[in-house]
Amino acid sequence: MAFALLSAALYVHAQTSITGTVTDANGPIEGVTVQVTGTNRGTQTNASGHYSIEASTGETLQFSALGYTSQSVLVGASSIISVTLEEASGEIGEVVITALGVKRDKKSIGYAVQQVKAEDITIAAPVDVAQGLTGKVAGLNISTSNGLNNASSRIVIRGNNSVTGNNQPLIVVDGAIIDNRPVAQSNTEVTDGIRDWGNYLSYLNMDNIESVSVLKGPNAAALYGARGANGVILITSKKGAKQEGLGLSYNVTSNFTNAFRFQDIQNEYGGGFAAGLWTANPELPKTASGEYYLPTLYGGSSYAAGGSGIGGYHGTIPGGFNTWDIFSWFGASASWGPRLDGQMVRWWDGELRPYSPQPDNRTAYYRQGNETTHNVSFSSGGDYGTVRLSASRTDGTAVVPNTNNNNTNIALGSNLKISKILSTEINVAYNQSNRLNTPEIGTNNSWGKFSVYGMSREYKPL
Template sequence: MRISLALLFAVVLQLPAENGYAQRTHVAISMNNVSVEQILNKIEETSDYVFFYNDKTIQKNRIVSVRNKSGKILDILDDIFKGTDITYTVVDKQIILSTNKMQLVQQEGQIQVKGVVKDAGGDPLIGVNVKVKDSTVGTITDINGNFSLQAKKGDVLEVSYVGYATKTVRVQNAQVLNIVLTEDTEVLNEVVVTALGIKKEAKSLSYNVQQVSNDEITRIADANFVNNLNGKVAGVTINSSSAGVGGSSRVVMRGTKSLNGNNNALYVVDGIPMSDMSAASTQPTDSYEGAGQSGDPISGLNPEDIESISVLSGPSAAALYGSAAANGVVMITTKKGREGRTSVSISNNTTFSAPLVLPEFQNTYGQTEVGSYYSWGSKLNTPSSYDPKDFFQTGVNVTNAASLSTGTDKNQTYLSLGTTNANGIIHNNDYERYNVTVRNVAKMLKDKLTLDLSFMLSSVKEQNMTSQGLYYNPLVPLYLFPAGDDFSKVQAYQRYDSERNLLTQYWPYSTSLALQNPYWITEHIKIPNHKNRYMATASAKYDFADWINVTARAKMDRNNERRERMYDAGTNTLFASKYGYYSKSNIENQQIYGELLLNINKYFVDNTLNLTANVGANFENNDYQSDYFGGKLKSVANLFTFGNVDTSEKNLANQYGYHLKKRAIFGSAQIGYKSMAYLDVTARNDWSSTFKGTNTGSFFYPSIGLSGIITDIFRCSTDIMPYMKVRVSYSEVGNSPDVFLAIPTYALVDGV
């Protein structure tokens, strides 16, 4: 740091007294083969002293070793600067390093200004522009958010970052500046989460990444928060199923890619992919049935636990995930404890729902004939007053959440509880979800090792998840009800059968379509499901230096489901005997995932060049098992047990399962030039067990991209066009074969 002669004179006058203070301050240090800068930083961390020096004068990258047990700061400085022309002076709690040639007096009034820039959550911001107002002096922050530049007392620093409000700070003295930037909601965030959970500057990406904050997905509560992304992400189509409240959603990015395969996006939570539960998807086993499931892997997550969502909609963006991400990726970053504060959050969100638009029905002409669904008969004397809207009820969704966040600089803890209780607009379409989340992040080994442990539990109970189809769907007979007939008579949907001594269904219309009374479907055909999901995740990150680290992650994701079907006596005999029908299936799905990743992020040549590189490998094992038993009841009406199932029927039992293995190696590299131009390269090779029996053993997925910020390269920024970027990319992705597709098998048939 350059300071004036007057300040140096004051230093000399105070030197003897302050040397005495320095000698009384003890900071024992033992460090081998480290830079001078690291030792100076260590002294600043463990004492009240702050160093000031000129980077060009002090060789801060010079490697030295220190073993000082006395802890006297001046003795430590004698050791590290032995044999050099560096001298030091002490003023209060400031230590000024200089040379014997008095190089400090080069630019009168100039001081070295250091600082760190962070966001509101305490995380460092990379690539922030720090500029002396009305001058050409400026710099950008490094990977830890630190910056350093020359300025004069009274100068104003402008701190700007895309996605954050610009902040100005006046230079008062040479103390370290701690600057906190707040998000600007009118612009996009500068740092986004990309593949493998890696944070990058948005302007550096050669592909499309869109980020959505927690506020956007919790503003209006939905039993499945994925539906709240609708209309917020360009190029993404979100189709919520007709299964009712809590039903799954299909996320399709940039159009359908497969005619008969899975087109849904891959969900990734904190860098780890979630298992694909397509085998337990929302589609019923029979295309005519209407019994759906909330089977997508993300629907059981508590939306209050989510920090942000990044959508990687292009193949280049998702190339590091290989075949699993051929349809794009939805990256979810969850919350963790905050350092230095304890906070408790309690929230409630209650919403009501009702049908917005219903089909228009003609009410002028009556039935074609008695018992028919067709209404091509004579013109009615009085137009029909039938309105199917009367069948629906007001839906209610009540979401409660409570969370605790606490932590120190060494340990942060996050705990949350959540409940969702919802009733759909169709009676008996009910959904309940209970969530528990615990996460702890701890630092050890002098902050070089970071351990992140989390556990999530989700318990879901759902009933009558009505889906598209003909059977068991109350909307089909409701909409086909013939105009001119009296709907009130079928509202009394059950009549007493004196011969059987029980209530049976009343539906005086044609059975050719196997339709039933809509009220009977909702009240006497019960399809409950119960799901328990456990997700345990562990990760460890070791920092070899501030620019290189290795990360290991592991996850166990287990899902247990119980599905039942209970049709009361009186149900159409196409589906049940005169006593009823009962079936039960148990489904177990487990994913074991492991990953090892080396990360590099370093600036070179006075922050002119930046290299971000990642190399790693992962494995994934998926086990799926389904057991089914059920059939028509044989003797006792409405006794739903296995013992009451008629075993003379065919197809009573079924077993299905598979064990899927995936192995992969991957890598990526990005080179940036002056934060204006970037070159991206990624590569991944997958080995999947579904290739067994084929001539193909693996697939290779490369991508390359180039992007440039035109307004920065040509300095052509204007008020009309303050920011312009051009990017081009090429990638190759694909899907691995479905399970058993490469080795076809044939079902066993009785008597063959």
């Protein structure tokens, strides 16, 4: 009995604390597994590459990390063992985020998943994260409604699963399920008078994203039940890392938008208005003195009193009919009007101008749009964990007049090591967005309809 106690005491005494640093060609490596071979004793290096483990003389420490060649070192008399790992040659398995938020080798999971890194999303400076994913994930289809900055996006993975139901995937940000429906001010569930004010992904700061994983198929989304039947998009935010110097970072991006292409149209005839629908040979109406005047679509014209001809406005036409009963609510260019031959006509402002085509008159209703984003962040890490604090400001003007937006975002991400076996992640974000107007889509008064179909060829901006 005395001999057994003595042997145990000698064994405990021989076990000492081994410390050191693990590096590669670029500096310290975080997350390297340090294991005492043949035992269950193990640890990992911190953000500075440091580790500490109990081991005895004659035991072997094994150092391993994804992407590096493992290295074994025999424990000798020294209590400090530092190693330099070499990058493994050959193909390294891709690591992805699973539905549980766990990092796993892509080949070891039983469903389709594709991960997109932050730099691949922001490389072309897209206006939001949804458009940044366009063309980067197989089977992922993304479309926007009105082409403006912060417009909501429709996302579908591997096609529609329902004719009448929701086909969009579930959005999960750092484990929290996000409602990505258009914001309350929007009116997108109608066929006429659509207005889009954006959704959650429209206002998410892309600079705070570490990676996006797209989980495809029912097996991938089993954790989320029926809500994940259309797939899941997992967004992981940056939590910070040890940086050289102060850890401050600043970047600015600026996007410019122009109306690129217009529909080809004729420039031989002016707006038809009511006359163009009533007769095959429309003529401009005349004033009481016999002078041609330019008809107006709404409200009539003061020059019509005592004059002749058919005006352009919605109202009565020969025969006692109403235009809306015969022709419905026609637009300014619903049919061919008088030939644009350059005759002088009286405009609604009282000036005489030639009745001639204006081939580029649609460009007057568009301007160069611009959106500029400033982003500043602080990142640091150590034995306690990591922390990242960021702030961004976006100001934009749309390609259509009287429409602009601005967005302010503040975010905090942290990974704290409370003890050797307990850690916690903290994510806090604040977002404030303001927008002036958003154009209607697909209505009789919409911007697109007016500039393509409703603008008569003689119109000249004054």
